[in-house]
Amino acid sequence: MTQRYDAIICGGGPAGSAAALALARRGHAVAVLDRARFPRPKLCGGLLTWKTVRLLETALGETVDCLARAGAVIHRSDRYVIRTFDKPLAEGALPFPFHFVDRAAFDNHLLRKAEAEGASVIQGVEAASVDTEKGVVMAVDGRTWAGDWIIGADGANSVVRKAFAGVDRERMxxxxxxxxxxxxxxxxxxxxxxxxxxxxxxxxxxxxxxxxxxxxxxxxxxxxxxxxxxxxxxxxxxxxxxxxxxxxxxxxxxxxxYGNYLEEPVEGRALLAGDAAGLVEPLFGEGIFFSLCSGWYAGEAVAHGLARRGDPGPVYLRRLHRQILPELRASDRLRWLIFRAMRHTGPGSLGFFVNAAARPLAEMVHGMRSYAWLRRKRWDFLEG
Ligand SMILES: Cc1cc2nc3c(=O)[nH]c(=O)nc-3n(C[C@H](O)[C@H](O)[C@H](O)COP(=O)(O)OP(=O)(O)OC[C@H]3O[C@@H](n4cnc5c(N)ncnc54)[C@H](O)[C@@H]3O)c2cc1C
The missing domain is CATH 3.30.9.10 (D-Amino Acid Oxidase, subunit A, domain 2)
Known part of the structure; x- marks a missing residue:
């Protein structure tokens, strides 16, 4: 028998939990399906930037202190070192500390928060295929779930993405x-x-x-x-x-x-968020912020669509194109500039670059400035 919800989210990592929180808070019936049982391990360095901490505080209602009490934040550091195998290239202080999380505890905490706010969390369910036109998720054990909308937050090897006809699989x-x-x-x-x-x-x-x-x-x-x-x-x-x-x-x-972000991660009744949509910053590989942020945007867009009986796709795409994709494109350009310069003139060129503009570059990594020409970045979740 097919179980029906307003929205089905495939994957309970940061993207899925953020989407579930956005929907559950607006009173929508939302189910999160994950093949794992939480807390589950996740291979990750767990580094959080300033923008991640600010998004957690303002959109998700989660503080660093609370995450530390839950065993999720396990270290903070306000310095960095960049080096080759032979010599240091740059080191310095940061305008805001990097926080480091234990992903098993962090992801579990956010998923439990979504559950406490009304989301149904269904663990041990592996999605096998998705019908993006009908809004149906089929699990490997034959069970099915249907939703007005589906959010694919099932990570880099997304099964939901495999149902998208418009994805350039070779580039991916x-x-x-x-x-x-x-x-x-x-x-x-x-x-x-x-x-x-x-x-x-x-x-x-x-x-x-x-x-x-x-x-x-x-x-x-x-x-x-x-x-x-x-x-x-x-x-x-x-x-x-x-x-x-x-x-x-x-x-x-x-x-x-690592540079394969999708420009239009929407098809039929399905939206992709986080790694499923390739939304990772292409220079350092920062993905936690972009999964939380895109998951939140996807959840808000679907809530908006449900309330107005409209299509959430354009709302989601508009926000991605205003806030996230310009950062990923600019970071992509910067990384090729850096990698090519290092190939031709050696790693010393990176040291020179970082030492010449240490403070603005650190602010760029944290998200206070944009990857596009180091302009001040205005994140919409920080604007009342
Ligand atoms: C080695 C490594 C180090 C990294 N270090 C950092 C770092 O320091 N800082 C940073 O910001 N980013 C880092 N990243 C990137 C970051 O881990 C990801 O971008 C982030 O986890 C993406 O979140 P997500 O919610 O999109 O996907 P995930 O966190 O991968 O969550 C996807 C969820 O979907 C579930 N799932 C998958 N397939 C199915 C299915 N078929 N059916 C049901 N459920 C399914 C999984 O069990 C999982 O719980 C690192 C990545 C790697 C690989």
Whole structure:
């Protein structure tokens, strides 16, 4: 028997929870389907920028203190380091600290919040296919759910996206970066007080070492532009960090949308948000903010459509095109500028660039300034 809701959300990560909160708060019947049972692990560095904290506070009603009490925020740092394997390129202070979250706790907290505000959370349900015209989700076990609208928030390998006829699948695949990461016990590693970025060893990508409470996470991500064996490269990276790769195997990896954002993630009765729509910032790979923000926009657009018996698609697209896509396009241009400059003149060019404009660039990463010409950025969720 098909269960009916106003909206069905596939995926209970940050995009799905933000969409569910927007809809449940307006009294709509919304179901979140997720194949996992929460809290579930999620491979991620967990770095939150200023704009993420502000979105959590203003739109989602969630504070850093509350997230820290829930065990979700586990570290904060107001400094950064950028270096090659051989030498430091730049380091400095930040205008606002980076916060680091444990994704299992963070995602669980947001999903429980959506549930407490009225969303039905249905776990252990894996969507197998979606009919975007009828608004029906079919699970692998044969059960079906129907909604006036469907929000695909099911991550980088989205099943909802597979039902979209208009997606350029070759581009989606080409710009999907392999990301490998491990968590090491902090006590067994050297002290790491602030995020460290490593450049110059990947043609279009980078490595990171992040403080993570009792752990340190180390990872790499990049585009498959040459015949790179990412697993072998990650081994070398760990060896450089003084970690025996054999002692920490098997490595875990997850695809990261890295420049394959969709310009029109709407088809029939379905809207895509977060990684499902490729909405990740293409230079640093920041995805948590863009999943929360696009999920929130998608939820608000569907609520608007339900209230007026109208189509939420244009409302959602207008907001994406005003707020999010200009940032992703500008960041995409900047990353090719940086990667090409590093290829031709060496990583020192990045150090020169960052040191020349340290403060405005840090404000750009945090979202106080735009990736487009470092103009002051006005986020609509901060405007009363
Ligand atoms: C190694 C790595 C490090 C990263 N580090 C950072 C970082 O430091 N900061 C940052 O901002 N971003 C980072 N990102 C990106 C960030 O993790 C993602 O952009 C973000 O998780 C996207 O959120 P989402 O809700 O769209 O998808 P997800 O968080 O992937 O959630 C999708 C949900 O959908 C569920 N699902 C999937 N398929 C189905 C299905 N068929 N049926 C039902 N449910 C399904 C999954 O179980 C999951 O719960 C990193 C990514 C990687 C891979």
């Amino acid at each position: 695949r080409r710009l999907m970066a392999p990301a490998l990461e491990i968590a090491l016990p902090a006590a067994e590693f050297r002290p790491v007080a602030c995020p460290e970025l490593y450049v110059g060893f990947l043609d279009a990508g980078y490595g990171w070492v992040f403080p993570h409470g009792e752990a340190v996470v180390a990872g790499i991500c990049g585009l498959r532009r040459e015949k790179i064996n990412f697993s072998a490269m990650f081994k070398e990276y760990l060896e450089f960090l003084g970690v025996d790769p054999a002692a920490v195997r098997p490595f875990r990896g997850h695809p990261l949308p």
